[in-house]
Amino acid sequence: MDHNEKDIDDVTGIDTTGHEWDGIKELNNPLPRWWLWAFYATIVWAVLYTVAYPAWPLVNRATGGLLGYSTRGEVVQQIEAVEAQNATLTAALASVDLASLSEDQMLNRYAIAGGAAVFRTYCSQCHGSGAAGAVGYPNLLDDDWLWGGExxxxxxxxxxxxxxxxxxxxxxxxxxxxxxxxxxxxxxxxxxxxxxxxxxxxxxxxxxxxxxxxxxxxxxxxxxxxxxxxxxxxxxxxxxxxxxxxxxxxxxxxxxxxxxxxxxxxxxxxxDAEVNAVAAYVHQLGGGEQPATE
Missing domain, CATH: 1.10.760.10 (Cytochrome c-like domain)
Structure with missing residues (x-):
């Protein structure tokens, strides 16, 4: 058959691609127009996105994009906003007399919640996520303290x-x-x-x-x-x-x-606030000692 001559399917009347498997021919149906326009739109969107936002990795950074957007910057802004909201409590926690911390319920709750986050980040690797310790790493849940549990x-x-x-x-x-x-x-x-x-x-x-x-x-x-x-x-x-x-x-x-x-x-x-916070968290886990009474 001449390459320029179309092979028309007898049943559908649509030309085929010329491919045939065990007597089954592949119809040369055109792609739906809506699909083509959607495909072209994604290409345009991708080009505009890479121009507007950080996209292409370079040696030690990525292209900044015309909008200068940064997810890290957004996170920093959110953290700064939260820190600003908690600034008063944080300042109070940094200078609090730890022996009387439990008397201030709001500050004590703030300390324990923050101390739990500090513990999971810096202490759990040795003392365990539940603070039960391991061989060579003290259990912080009991009342046995090598250097004092107040x-x-x-x-x-x-x-x-x-x-x-x-x-x-x-x-x-x-x-x-x-x-x-x-x-x-x-x-x-x-x-x-x-x-x-x-x-x-x-x-x-x-x-x-x-x-x-x-x-x-x-x-x-x-x-x-x-x-x-x-x-x-x-x-x-x-x-x-x-x-x-x-x-x-x-x-x-x-x-x-x-x-x-x-x-x-x-x-x-x-x-200082984080140290006091994690001390408050550990102290209330169950093994913290109370100050000795005279």
């Missing part, structure tokens, strides 16, 4: 951190690596003694041997009864709460090699 003490810990070399006011203490000071059997006896005062299954004879070792080596920080000292970050060894584990293997590793957990200071990255 709201002001929590704020201090957040602001300055623990055993870091950035903030000179960071909490600081260091447990000796007793593997360099004691024999293996002495460490084993100490482990049994610690298990005995924490109410765990233990070897009584070894625990008795460990009693003197504990008095000589450990009471300076953990106290004679093993109750700990939050001014030194020394944990209470008589309860069932363990930062690194209370089984024999974990206790042996702790005594042999010591522990040296580090927390960064958040004051360079968080404002």
């Amino acid at each position: 709201i002001e003490e929590i704020a201090y810990t957040v602001r300055h951190g623990i055993r870091n070399e950035v903030d000179s006011d960071a909490h600081w203490s260091e447990m000796p690596a007793f593997g360099e000071l004691l024999e293996e059997q002495e460490i084993t006896n100490l482990v049994e003694y610690v298990r005995s005062i924490s109410g765990q299954q233990h070897d009584a004879a070894m625990a008795a041997e460990g009693t003197i070792l504990f008095e000589e080596q450990c009471t300076a920080c953990h106290g004679e009864a093993g109750m700990g000292d939050d001014s030194l970050g020394a944990p209470n060894l008589t309860d069932a709460i363990w930062l690194y584990g209370g089984d024999r293997e974990a206790l042996t590793e702790t005594i042999t090699y010591s522990r040296f957990g580090v927390m960064p200071p958040w004051s360079p990255r968080l404002s």
